[in-house]
Amino acid sequence: MGLSNNITAILNFIALLCSIPIIASGLWLASKPDNECVHLFRWPVVVLGFLILVISLIGFIGAYWYKEGLLALYLCFMAILITLLLVLLIFAFVVTRPDGSFWVPGRGYQEYRLDGFSNWLRDHVTSDDYWPKIRNCLAESNFCGKLNSRYVGAGAAQFFLAHITPLQSGCCKPPTICGYQYVDPTMWVNPVNPAADADCSVNS
Template sequence: MALANNLTAILNLLALLCSIPITASGIWLASKPDNECVNLLRWPVVVLGVLILLVSACGFIGAYQYKETLLAVYLCCMAILIGLLLVVLIFAFVVTRPDGSYQVPGRGYKEYRLEGFSNWLRENVVDSKKWGKIRACLADTNVCPKLSQQFITADQFFSSSSITPLQACSLLSLSLSSF
């Protein structure tokens, strides 16, 4: 039993040490000037880091000092965190599974339409407040200036098969903002 507790204590100490940079990066993101891409991540990263810190501290203390109550709390909290992670992963998979892409004749890349994505994603992107934030986030990535450096002529661009969905989305957002 002592080996299991020592192993649990060591693993939780490592998790505790790993939670410090996670929390620090969330605080660092919170101190950055407003950027729509970073704005979505700042507080969830801080909360995740603090939760990992608390749960791993509970597991470390419980395993190191043989406190069964703390170990029980640790196991329940860890089960809840793992369950939440699975829910988030399944949700992300279901929402992003249909990718909205279709092949265009004469083009080496795929184009994307909102009709091909899930209803939840469409409803959240079509909202004008959210679309403005998404467009600002895409504009901050400097994807389009990099494309203009990569492709000299329009024929090179249209025949390329190396255009990523982010680059296609950036082009779409810039073309929609010009209307």
């Protein structure tokens, strides 16, 4: 067995071993109680693990025992996988490049407008099929609770200069343009009508 085949066999054996914890992680997520974040990720993780397992197994057997047919199949699968990854990366770059962010005077964080995102991402995220799941996932992930704990007792001036994440900026507080008055990081009061359920309310 040539040196190149040895290296290919070793790399595929390592990939084969790595696929086992990936599959186990996906199965562990599948066994968890119902959770929107788990629903979004558990089966893609399992499928990814099985794909790595199958491809690395084909590559290992083909390289170790020098099975030309399996090596050809392995190279074909790898070419397809690399092409799909490149297409996915290009697509992700195109649809996420416009991020809807803008700076507000007197703020240490950026704010976000939905119309600043790409049409595909905006329509996909706000659709009735996906937005309720994403909203529930964000709520269960406690992004806003962590923000509140971090800045508990902070005054408005201190919070306005804070560096918070895009998710926290976009989901845990109303946009500055709405004119809400700061109480704490996740509680804001409408100065016009405190009981109003306006379009400027917190999205989370």
